[in-house]
Amino acid sequence: MYNMLRDSGYFVETLGSPFTCFDASQYGTLLMVDLEDEYFEEEIEKLMDDVIHGGLGLAVFGEWYNVNSMSKMRFFDDNTRSWWTPVTGGANIPALNELLAPFGIAFGERILNGDFSIDGEQSHYASGTDIVKFPGGGYVHSFEFQDNSESSTTRSSGMTKESSILGLTEIGAGRVVVYGDSNCLDSSHMVTNCYWLLRKILDFTCSNIKDSVLFSDSARISFPMHEEESRLPSRRTDVNFSVYSGVLGRELMCHHDSRFEVWGTKGYGIQLMGRNRRLPGYPTTGLDIDLNSTTKASESKKIHATKLKKNSSVTIIQEALARVWTFCVHSTMRRLICQFSSQHNGWFQL
Template sequence: MYPSTLNNPADQMDVIGVGGIDFEDNIARFSSRGMTTWELPGGYGRVKPDVVTYGSGVRGSGMKEGCRSLSGTSVASPVVAGAVTLLVSTVLNRELVNPASMKQALIASARRLPGVNMFEQGHGKLDLIRAYQILNSYKPQASLSPSYIDLTECPYMWPYCSQPIYYGGMPTIVNATILNGMGVTGRILDKPIWQPYLPQNGDHIDVAVSYSPVLWPWAGYLAVSISVAKKAASWEGIAQGHVMVTVSSPAGNNVKIVPTPPRSKRVLWDQYHNLRYPPGYFPRDNLRMKNDPLDWNGDHIHTNFRDMYQHLRSTGYFVEVLGAPITCFDASQYGTLMMVDSEEEYFPEEITKLRRDIDKGLSLIVFSDWYNTSVMRKVKFYDENTRQWWMPDTGGANVPALNDLISVWGMAFSDGLYEGDFTMADHDMYYASGCSIAKFPEDGIVIAKTLKDQGLEVLKQETVVVDGVPILGMYQTPSEGGGRIALYGDSNCIDDSHRQKDCFWLLDALLQYTSYSMTPSSLTHSKSRVAPPTGTNHPLPERLEGNHLYRYSKVLEAHLGDPKSRPLPACPHLSWSKPQPLNETAPSNLWKHQKLLSIDMDKVVLPNIRNYKPQVRPLSPGESGAWDIPGGIMPGRYNQEVGQTIPMFAFLGAMVVLSFFVVQLTKSKSKPKRRKPRVKRATYLQHQQLAPTGKNPTV
């Protein structure tokens, strides 16, 4: 299971999200991973699941009788539900138990699994005993999940630990959940304070904080944006500090800083123009995957493009995320802008700025997907919950919008839909529901392959093989010092969701071309190179008439007739917290699980149930009262006379029961045994025994 498959309701802040493990403490394949995707594309997801527990091969009741083996997070979740029920039944002061305090106890007591990141295991494996200890010593308080940030701790803090930060880079965002065990509602009274540790170079980083002023129900968020101060542009090392919030304990920060990488090594991922389900119907990129009809992973480098991100990091590239319009970044700092599977429209100002940026040296790589209005109508479906027909609001990608973006260079994608296996530069490739290039500059490089017309197969169930389908194009813009553009018609080969064969080698080759102007000889001298298409052989896609993309778009707004573009929003501006330096050493246990404020696990001892015996104190003659039994009161008197009478009644009762069983046994032996009637075997069975092997008798 790939990252960011976790969905509603487990992704809510006030819900305990549960993942599944097997009995060897391995994360189960079926267990959904975080991060949450509600915050995308502008922000960053939160840590989910919260805890993990056994959910693979768990013995449970059979449908009719006996037991059976059960697997799934629908098994792991009831395990935690049972643990919560048991915990509530043992807490001495039940007034302190609420959804937040229970969640605090579960995540604070969880045992971290080695070699697993926080978006797979949350805070770790459920530990019922430790949770009991915490709840029985609990004092109402607020806490954070996660309670600290460490950009050097791998693999638990992946992806934060996978790439150091540097001056001029996009801010690193950590989205923490505030759990409020003091009540269903709460409020952050004062603005959070950034306190860098001066001995640990904390003044080398700038921190901005956004948060929910009101905590309801039981929870809120604290988003911390971290950037490198200008004075550390050429510095390398570790910087530490903490953010102080009035309702919680300090949340520590530990980040690794490196000198700003060269422009050629910096790749900017366009997240702003990626949409997801819910709330709109954005269909799957690979139409073969009929059991997974919706594109709901957020298309983020840390979710369903994780493997691609890891590959780029391993090859020395630094990848940053753009969660704002194209008008909001300094293109002179980046070698390549990547647009992958974009479903959003573009502001006119974005189109103008991108053209200017590419003329000045920025390069562009586009991985597109299919867009065909006839196929979009074909893949509509009827939703039993809403009792409505759901029509896609776009295709696998918003190809008409991409064409508007790249048309200034004489480029365009077609509305064709193709699929098939092929070989490129000695690499086996699979084209999964991609489009073709309909138009490309005559001095560009175009690679074509033989593929199946999947659009015709979807619409008419006919299989037609098409030769010379243009799928890859590379172009050097004519302006002096201008950047380069690379187009590819399918994103599935770099997407973890349904990838069959990866094309990371192709991404490497394209980045060598865009960032270093090194044209890959394996492609330029390929036998599959063809003359660039002129746009006359294949129609360009048009937007689906009557689509409702404007309902979910950040660019479009409803308008009488066709939707029109909204005003360009202002670029996000982070208000950096004014540091209040601490001239003290950072705590040495910053990396450890943060304890709840009122809990000292070493001093909390479980009651010894096995050695527990009621202490019975006989009452004095004439004294009224009750038996002195801890935990309960039993009314009555206890004296010597009663103590002598009880054994006599017990003996008489035992004799009565014994007499009853003797009488029943005597009756059963006196009854005559009934003989079973003899049944004459059917004649056709005798013939069946004599019939030759392999032939069935006829009756």
């Protein structure tokens, strides 16, 4: 995907700080792909404001998450002479659901596999999840897939079931898209890529260009999709996730890969720790006010992405769970934002 963005004229740089550390009025879309970590409460609140009031676009690519399946993946590693068990699934769906809750969106716990086609484009859905909550008036695409989750009753019988995997909607001043699989964006795992879908998604979230197939009347839902909160995927209670997380037990802080003016602070729209900083010759931004509450989304767009390191050792996994961002600027000055996770399909602990 990185190469596709570069070939399409995007510039990429990294930022390993929370959502509060970028000024969303300068960007068009936040693209989040296969994420495993948790989120600070301030990040959830800021992202909600950025989308609803600031007009920021949001595109989320999820992954599988099923506690029963993870529990049965425990194995003995001959190299370390110890038992390993997954810390989370391909993505941290409970955390993503908390992030998406203000928009009325949630992923489920199915592990889906199969092939599908949209407008003649063939794609493979590899260990993705389903969408179980989505706001009315949005556009949802569903297909038949094999459910391989351990809690599924269809696995033993080999039956398939129609599941919702792609949802697109306008929320407030912003636009939100969710898709339940990220393998089609990962060159190390993909069977077929879905770059064609990513381009259509970014056209919508950045420029409100609606593809006639993705936004067909047949895909529009009149009433909200609903799932009881008690039936949504839950976190594992037998794993101390704080050992691996860059959020749990940590303090919200902007690091040196964010703008200089927010170094050592909690970021934009939050009471700062210390005084504002500025480089010689550059104006100081008033960071004690919410930059997104009254700012219209800029017509120029940006992409911001996060990619975590791929490594199987536990010490590197702890480091890898620290989120890293990547900015991509289109040659035509359309701006987007993307966030990535590692290429693991789940973290393991000793």
